[in-house]
Amino acid sequence: xxxxxxxxxDTGTYYCDESGRLLTIDPRxxxxxxxxxxxxxxxxxxxxxxxxxxxxxxRDLIIxxxxxxxxxxxxxxxxxxxxxxxxxxxxxxxxxxxLESLRSNVLSGSLIMDMELPETVRHIGSGAIMNCYIQxxxxxxxxxxxxxxxxxxxxxxxxxxxxxxxKLACGxxxxxxxxxxxxxxxxxxxxxxxxxxxxxxxxxxx
Numbered sequence: 001x002x003x004x005x006x007x008x009x010d011t012g013t014y015y016c017d018e019s020g021r022l023l024t025i026d027p028r029x030x031x032x033x034x035x036x037x038x039x040x041x042x043x044x045x046x047x048x049x050x051x052x053x054x055x056x057x058x059r060d061l062i063i064x065x066x067x068x069x070x071x072x073x074x075x076x077x078x079x080x081x082x083x084x085x086x087x088x089x090x091x092x093x094x095x096x097x098x099l100e101s102l103r104s105n106v107l108s109g110s111l112i113m114d115m116e117l118p119e120t121v122r123h124i125g126s127g128a129i130m131n132c133y134i135q136x137x138x139x140x141x142x143x144x145x146x147x148x149x150x151x152x153x154x155x156x157x158x159x160x161x162x163x164x165x166x167k168l169a170c171g172x173x174x175x176x177x178x179x180x181x182x183x184x185x186x187x188x189x190x191x192x193x194x195x196x197x198x199x200x201x202x203x204x205x206x
Contacts, residue, residue, distance in 0.1 A: 007064035020068030020098065025056065033057040033090065055086035065096040071103025071125065085109055095121075102128045104171055119143045124194075126171030129178055138184040139191065141206075144168040146194045173197055 004023060007014045012027035034057035061084070063070070071083050084093075086109040093115040104125035113135045119142030147167040175195035185191045187205040 005066070007066060009062055009064055011058065011060045011062045014064050014067065016067050020066060022063070022067050022070045025054075025061075027056060027058050027061075031058050031060060033059065033088065053083050053085055055088075056084065057088045058091075059089070060091040060093075061087075061089050062092070062094045063096050063099070065098055067096055068098050069101035069103065070099070071101075071106035071128070083107075087112070089113060089115075101125070104128060105130070107132060116140065117143060121168065123169045124171065124174045126174060127176060128171065128174045130173060130176040132175075132178040133181075134178065135181040136184065137180050137182070139186065139189060139194075141186050143186075143189070145190055146170050168194070170194065 004015045004017065007016070010028065011031050012025055014025055015023045017023060083105070084107045085105060087107070088110070089112045091113060093112050095116070095118050097118055097120055099118055099120055101123040102121065102125060103123075105127045106125065107129045108127055108131050110129075110132045112132065115134055115136070116138040117140055119140035121140075121143060144167050147169050175198040178195070178198045180195075180198055180200045182202045182204060183191060183200050184204045184206060189205075191203070
């Protein structure tokens with residue numbers, strides 16, 4: 001489609017719309033751990049006979065600069081825009097400094113060895129990082145403090161930007177049942193408010 005924007009780096013080709021929402025990923029073949037029946041990069045997940053989403057199996061995912069959001073406003077849309085659900089990243093998952101929003105369920109069920117949340121993130125949707133295993137998670141030095149009791153609604157797409165200005169707007173249970181090996185946080189950051197239902201083996205401050 002003519003309105004798609006394309007970004008490329010050593011980990012793959014990334015397509016987004018004009019608003020900066022990630023639409024799909026085409027990992028480089030030499031970055032992939034799995035070859036499915038329709039390509040080298042993904043398992044096709046089906047629901048009611050339709051391709052519901054793709055689960056990636058890669059060494060690294062370096063999401064390019066310019067991408068502002070990942071995942072759907074409506075997590076039940078079929079098919080959804082790009083999601084990283086059930087993805088395996090044996091190396092690094094890195095988000096751009098332009099990233100503002102991780103939508104509902106966008107990383108649920110994933111296994112990630114090394115991940116960092118940049119300080120530009122302003123919204124983490126409901127269940128966005130639930131049921132994951134993350135060996136090492138680093139929170140950016142300027143990541144806003146979470147806004148207690150804030151829940152994502154489809155109609156609130158613009159409202160959260162205003163009401164949560166200077167705060168991290170969080171959907172419900174965004175880290176539910178996620179296991180984190182090492183959490184690296186700025187000294188004094190209220191990480192327990194961000195991930196009260198996560199199991200964290202070690203906390204390191206900087």
